[in-house]
Amino acid sequence: MTLQYSYYQTMEDYVKSFSLYKCDVAMIEPALYDYHYAQIKPIYSYINETIANRMTDDEDGEIFRELLKDLQVNNRKEVHALPLFLDYGILYYRQDIKPHPPETWAQLSNEIDYIDDIPNFSRTDTVYIGQFNEYREFYYNLFENVLNTRKPITYEVVESETNHTINQFKQLFDKEIIDEYAWHLNSEYGVIRFNDEKALYMRNWSSFLYNVTYEYSQKEGPQFGIAKMLYSDDRYESSRAINKGIYICVASSVQESNFNDAVLLVETFSSKSFMEYLIEANIFYDIPVYHSLLEDGYKKDSDYCKRINCEFFLGLAEDHVISTYSVFYQESFLDKLNEFFETAKQFFKAATEDEMDITGDKSSEAITLESLMSTFSDYFEDKYVELKSATTIIMIIIVAIEILITSIVTYYLIKHRNFIEIRRSSPLFLITMLVGIILAFASILTFIGKPTTFICILRPYILVLTFGLTFFSLLLKTFRIKVIFDKVNIQVKDSNLVMYLCVLLGFELILVTIWSVAAGMKPQVKVVSREMHYYMCQNTESLGEYIQTILIIYNGLTLVYGCYLAYKVKNVYSEYNESKVIGLSIYGIVICMIILMFIVNINGLDHTTLFLIQSLMIILSADIILVFMFTPKLWKLHINIISEIPYDKPNEEERKASLPPEEEKKNSLPPEERNISIKNNVTTD
Known part of the structure; x- marks a missing residue:
């Protein structure tokens, strides 16, 4: 069979060749493979065995597996092309x-x-050609620097490194190191301008090495060299190298009679044995996907290796990044990157408002780095709960109203603390609960905005104080009622209960302090799906997970014990007994916590829904305490004020009537017996 082939210089031409020139087999890069996926013939069932064999190769299997990842974006698990060479x-x-x-x-x-x-270098020429013509070239310029971070590739790393890189590019444009002409050059035109000696530096692909070598070999004097890509000064090591694979595939326009031959050609051309033949025949000008072909000692001295500088590329191979496309690709990512690219052009040009007025083009509006990054932040969709969202604004208004109401209740409680209903409910613990409720409402605000390390460490403290001041106070008040009516010889004065509260709360605060110092939570991105990922505070060490588990178990046991106490005192009756309202408050909190635990562990919820549910559960729990514990007292206080009944100093009859039966019986005993009866079983100090 006679093999016919054509070479088209520009990317646009060989893309058109899929349909215009009716070619059977073509080369393609990852971005175009994905973009023109419908024009590529499905051949996976014919080459899957070949793929499996090459992926398990002892010498080159790893790089082969990494290259195929670039063809599996958007859940396209079936690969319909094979890597031909590395770029x-x-x-x-x-x-x-x-x-x-x-x-x-x-x-x-x-x-x-x-x-x-x-x-020998005119200042009117370009210092650096960086391939910024359209989003594909800009993509590699941008992410080459991002990948040089040498940190695990996470969304927050990409965002911070992109911000840093854009600043660097802006400086190059401001100093005219990258000029307006260089901005419009793509890969092919960049090579032409460099060959014409119109540039000092050029970022480009190794696939153009032969082109540059051929041109410069015709010149007398001018010489060129190749080096690693530039990197940021704050890096501890030199730059890494990006590789993209160039793949060979069968076009969907292939004639049926040629299909089997086309598939065979794809497998043969991309095979290790055929690549070795090309190298030995000295008719190959690119880097094979099989690095083992370059690593044999005798091949390093071959004409091929001398021509392409095998030693240099083997050095790059030791520290390269392969899956550049699949690492960052998301649904509609290239569209978003194209939008970012168009906005970045104006940012780099530093367009003024005067220019906008002259052109009348809104796209020429002056752009800040913050506004540019906000355009690019579409790539980091659903990052965090934004302050400007309608849900957040409504929630802030609700929180402000709740804090105001709670503050008013606190003010009236302190002002009328001598009211008998309030005095016998222990004003100290009522105020403690109200402080905890205010903290509960305030804790909602810590979930708004992009979390920082400080916020992630602060949240556990606020949540522990909120739960401790409110629920532990309820728990101890219920505990006191049970002790009194069970006639247990345990100290239950306010001073004793404050000590118990400090012990319960202190244990949690010690755990949280160890957590924050030794294994504090930090903002990280939780990836729910390709379409959804958002910032949340997560443990960075296993110790943090252990402490978090201990806190959950500890608070869970106190909730269970609180329910038990509420049940045990449910039948206790007195005119001033709070057992029923305390029980209702505890039951309400437990139900809210159970609902919250179930909902937050549902997979697939976005950050806004989680924020809304968490906030509503916190508000509901706090409102349950406000309604059950404080509404009856405020109502009686209101009636008392209207009736103008003095309450600051209750008379002896009122005092006796307010005592529980045991206390009343105790006071009726002779003085010498009164001191030894039910020791320390009192309701207040």
Whole structure:
């Protein structure tokens, strides 16, 4: 069979060849593979065995597996192309002008200070061509720097590194190191301009190495070199190299009679044995996907290796990033990146409002780094509960009203603390509960906005204090009622209960302090699905998870014990007995906590829904205590004030009538017997 082939210089032409030129087999990169997926013939069932065998290869299986990830974005698990060669991102530079190229963006930025003194280089030419013509080229410029972070690739790392990179690019534009002309160059035109000696540096792909080599071999004097890509000064090591695979596939327009031959050609051309033949025949100009072909000692001295500089690319291979596309790709990501790219153009140009008025084009509006990043933040969808959202604003209004109401209740309680109903309910513990309720409402505000490390450490303290001051106070008041009516010899004065409260609360605060110091929570992104991921506070160490589990079990047991106490005192009756309202409050809190635990563990809920549910459960729990514990007291206080009944100093008859039966019986005893009867069983100090 005679093999016919064509080479089209620009990317746009060979994309058109899928339909326009009716080719059977074509090369394609990951972005175009995904974009033109419908025009690629499904051949997975024919090549799946080949894929499996190459992925399990002892020498090159790892790199093969990584390359295939770029073809599996958007849940396309079936791979319909095979990697043909690797395309490294490298820095081309004029070796005759700069024998040693810069290694960092800052070094490149500082070259403007002495660029005019460099002979044989016109200041009107471009210092650095960075491929910023359209989003695909901009994508690699941007994320090459982001990937150089050497940190685990998380959404927060990508965001912070992108912010840093955009600032660096802005400085290069401001200093005219990247000029307006260079902005409009794509990969192919960048090579042409570099070959015409119109640029000092150029970021481009290794697949253009032959083109540059051929052009410069015709010149007398000018020479070029290749180096690693630039990186940020705050990196501890040198830059990493991005590889993208160039894949061979069968076009959907393939003639049926040629289909089997086309599949065979895809498998053969991408095979290790055929690649080795190309290298030995000295007719191959790219980097094979099988690095083992370059690692054999005798091949390093071959004409092929001398031509493409195998030693340099093997050095890159030791520290490269392969799955650049699949690492970042999400649904509609390229559309969002294109929007970001268009906005970034205006940011880099530093367009003024005067220019906007002249052109009348809103897209020319001056853009700040913050507004630019907010455009790009669409990539980090549903990051956190935003302050400007309608749900957040409504919740803030509700929280403000609840805090105001609770503050008014606290004021009236303190002002009328000598009212007999309030005095016999222990004003100290009522105030403690109200402080806890105010903290409960305030805790909702800590879930608004992008969480910081400080907020993540603060939240457990607020939640522990909220739960302790409210529920533990209820628990101890119920405990006192049970002790009195069970005639147990335990100290239950207010001073004793305050000590018990400090012990219960102190244990939790000690655990939280150990948690925050040794294994504090930090803001991280929880990935629910490809479409949903958001910031939340998560443990960074296993110790934090253990402490969190202990706190949950500890508070769960106190809830169960509180329910038990509420049940035991449910039949206790006295005119001033609070057992029923305390029991209702405890039951209400327990129900809210159970509902909350079930809901927050449902997979698939977005951050706004979780925020809304958590906030409503907190508000409901606090309102239950306000309604059951304080409404009856405020109502009696209101009636008392209207009736103008004095209550500051109750008379002896009122005092006796207010005592529980045991106390009344105790007071009726002779003085010498009164002191030894039911020791310390009192309701107040």
